[in-house]
Amino acid sequence: MTDAKRHTVLIVEDEEDLREMMREALELKGYSVVTAEEGEEALRKLDSIDQLCLVLLDLLMPGMNGWDFFAALRERPELASVPVIVHSSASSRAPAGVTRVLQKPIAFDRLISVVGEYCDTSA
Amino acid sequence: MVSAAASPNEPPGASGELEERFRLLVESVKDYAIFILDPDGRVSTWNPGAERIKGYTAREIIGKHFSVFYPPEVSATGRCDQELLIASAEGRFEEEGWRVRKDGTLLWARVTITALRDPSGTLLGFAKVTQDLTARKEAEENLRMLAAQNAALAEKARVQEFQERFLAILGHDLRNPLAAIDMGTGILRQTLTDAASIRVLNRMQSSSSRMTRMIEQILDLTRSRLAGGLEMLPEPMDLQRTLLRIVDEMHTAHPGRTIVLDCPQIVGSWDPDRLEQVFSNLIGNAILHGDPQHPVRVLASADADQVQVSVHNRGPAIPDELQTTLFNPFRRGERESRTSKTAGLGLGLYISHEIVRGHGGRLDVQSSPDEGTTIRVSMPLHATYKP
Numbered sequence: 001m002t003d004a005k006r007h008t009v010l011i012v013e014d015e016e017d018l019r020e021m022m023r024e025a026l027e028l029k030g031y032s033v034v035t036a037e038e039g040e041e042a043l044r045k046l047d048s049i050d051q052l053c054l055v056l057l058d059l060l061m062p063g064m065n066g067w068d069f070f071a072a073l074r075e076r077p078e079l080a081s082v083p084v085i086v087h088s089s090a091s092s093r094a095p096a097g098v099t100r101v102l103q104k105p106i107a108f109d110r111l112i113s114v115v116g117e118y119c120d121t122s123a
Numbered sequence: 124m125v126s127a128a129a130s131p132n133e134p135p136g137a138s139g140e141l142e143e144r145f146r147l148l149v150e151s152v153k154d155y156a157i158f159i160l161d162p163d164g165r166v167s168t169w170n171p172g173a174e175r176i177k178g179y180t181a182r183e184i185i186g187k188h189f190s191v192f193y194p195p196e197v198s199a200t201g202r203c204d205q206e207l208l209i210a211s212a213e214g215r216f217e218e219e220g221w222r223v224r225k226d227g228t229l230l231w232a233r234v235t236i237t238a239l240r241d242p243s244g245t246l247l248g249f250a251k252v253t254q255d256l257t258a259r260k261e262a263e264e265n266l267r268m269l270a271a272q273n274a275a276l277a278e279k280a281r282v283q284e285f286q287e288r289f290l291a292i293l294g295h296d297l298r299n300p301l302a303a304i305d306m307g308t309g310i311l312r313q314t315l316t317d318a319a320s321i322r323v324l325n326r327m328q329s330s331s332s333r334m335t336r337m338i339e340q341i342l343d344l345t346r347s348r349l350a351g352g353l354e355m356l357p358e359p360m361d362l363q364r365t366l367l368r369i370v371d372e373m374h375t376a377h378p379g380r381t382i383v384l385d386c387p388q389i390v391g392s393w394d395p396d397r398l399e400q401v402f403s404n405l406i407g408n409a410i411l412h413g414d415p416q417h418p419v420r421v422l423a424s425a426d427a428d429q430v431q432v433s434v435h436n437r438g439p440a441i442p443d444e445l446q447t448t449l450f451n452p453f454r455r456g457e458r459e460s461r462t463s464k465t466a467g468l469g470l471g472l473y474i475s476h477e478i479v480r481g482h483g484g485r486l487d488v489q490s491s492p493d494e495g496t497t498i499r500v501s502m503p504l505h506a507t508y509k510p
Contacts, residue, residue: 017303025310060295089295105302105335108309 006053007120008032012042012069013087014061022056022111029112030121039064043072052082053119057098059088070095083118156253159239162246164189164207176232176255178225189251192222194229210236210249219256231260286349293342301338304331340470344452347477355394355481357506362389362398362430366421369402377410381418386432389425391504397478404471405434405498412496414438428504437495441488449488450476482506 009026013019014037023033034049036042038061046052055073059066066086073079074097083099091103102114149157149170156173158166165188169181177184177192184191190198197220210216216236221229233254239247308328315321347353363386370384402421409419413436423432441449452473476486484502 015299015303018299018306021303021306021310025306028310028313060291089298104298105305108306108312111306111309 006051008034008049008051008053009115009119010042010045010049010052010055011035012037012039012055012061012066013058014038014063015058025108025111026115029115031115031119038062039066039069039072042069046073046076046079052079054115055082055084056115057084057086057088059086059090059094067095070098085114085118154254156251156255158251160189160207160236160249160251162248164203164249167248173253176224176230176253177222183225192253194221194223197221206236207249210238211246214238222253230255230257232256286345289349290342290345293338293345297338298335301331301335305335337468340468340474343474343477344470347474348452353397353474353477353481355397355478355506357392357394357482360391360393360395360398362386362391362393362423362432365395365399366402366423366432369399369406370421372403373406373410380410380415382406382410382421383418384421386421386423387425389423389430389504391425391430391506393482393502393506394478397481401475401478401500402432402434404475405500408471408498409434409436409496412436412438414495417495425504429501430504431499431501433497433499435495435497440492441490441496446488446490450486 007030009031011019011022011026011033013022013035016037019035019037023035026033032051034045036045040063042055043064057066057069064072066088070084073082073084085100085102086094086098087102087104087106088094089104091101094101099118100114102110106114149168152170152172153175154172155170156176157170158173159168161167165186166184167186169179169184173184174180188203190203193203206216206218214237217234219231219233222232222234224230233256235252237250237252239250241247304327308324308331311324312321315324343353366384366386370382373382374380406419406421413419417437420435421432422435423430425431450472453469472486479486479500479502482502483506484500487499487501488496489499490496
């Protein structure tokens with residue numbers, strides 16, 4: 001076994017264009033990406049993700065918002081150590097305990113460099 | 124208790140016994156002032172109700188003109204005599220209005236004045252009945268005030284809701300599409316190689332950056348004007364390090380320009396993000412408007428409790444008429460004179476001014492053709508947040 005980093009990023013973002021653009025950016029760089037447009041959907045998809053390395057989380061979303069999603073995630077012991085990076089226009093109100101906070105809009109280069117700190121490419 | 128019998132003008136009754144009964148009836152009424160005026164308007168009888176409502180005893184008031192019951196500014200207009208004229212002509216006069224008690228306090232009264240005539244029609248005087256409705260009037264006023272307060276509160280809540288929605292649109296809804304565009308240009312930059320496509324991409328990216336800056340400025344303007352001011356979060360901060368970083372970034376963005384920084388180590392308490400915004404704006408302006416042949420100079424110094432940072436550039440002076448409005452949002456004349464390189468909203472200096480003010484400091488400008496332009500920030504070394 002190697003201690004290679006995991007390679008799947010979960011993007012939770014309600015704005016479709018931005019969500020899909022982030023997917024394109026990360027897939028272009030060789031990461032696997034799973035997307036959800038709000039917290040409930042993200043929680044449902046979590047079980048099927050094999051190599052989760054990072055959650056990129058928006059806060060202001062219809063349905064389950066980022067704060068509630070983060071609280072629910074932290075209640076699952078097997079996922080408690082997954083890094084969560086808040087990417088939001090309301091970054092100053094990010095919940096305590098998240099790994100990192102990024103103010104929207106984040107540029108391509110910065111996204112790639114931040115994700116690179118937590119994830120390996122699948123290629 | 125002095126009774127109606129004290130009056131020489133008392134109207135004659137049908138019989139002595141009936142008159143006595145009537146006198147007892149009037150004497151027993153406590154809730155109404157019932158009294159008689161002579162044809163000239165002087166009080167000639169007085170009952171306990173009148174004493175209770177008006178505050179005068181019969182001894183004090185009988186023989187006095189009834190104008191004493193009116194506020195001075197009303198009686199001065201001759202209104203009392205007009206009321207008697209109307210009562211005399213039409214038989215009766217009725218109104219609700221303010222009257223004065225003996226102690227000077229006002230009461231809201233319903234007043235009826237009835238002309239008293241003998242069978243031949245000769246005017247004998249006037250019967251005046253007054254009811255004190257002050258409590259009802261006050262209750263009505265209170266209700267009216269409550270309704271007005273409620274309406275004001277509802278309006279305030281409506282405005283606040285609008286502001287919050289507006290801020291949410293600016294802060295969130297408008298930024299998301301821009302974030303998508305930024306990300307898209309970044310992706311295309313990875314794959315496109317031909318020069319024309321890259322030029323187009325650069326234009327798209329600079330436009331979207333400008334749009335992002337404008338949204339930030341409008342957001343700051345809205346916060347400062349509508350939403351209780353810009354919030355400052357002071358924390359320990361090394362001014363020298365911040366200025367060095369900004370100057371460094373400016374050098375990268377404007378490789379042909381010289382920026383001279385003279386700043387000893389100054390540590391204080393300020394909002395780092397906000398001060399970075401101020402100095403980026405001031406130095407950026409100096410580069411934009413200054414003479415490219417001369418350096419932009421940034422000078423910082425501090426004493427025991429104040430810090431001063433001045434940003435100086437040579438070049439054409441700021442016109443006098445613009446100097447007085449330099450820190451106003453959306454300055455007149457700015458829109459017409461700006462070029463594509465300055466195209467912003469004309470909010471940068473206004474926001475810088477608000478931020479410095481929020482730190483308890485001030486922003487001053489000096490500009491002349493000989494000396495060039497200096498913008499000076501003076502603020503406490505340890506800022507306390509002042510909305």
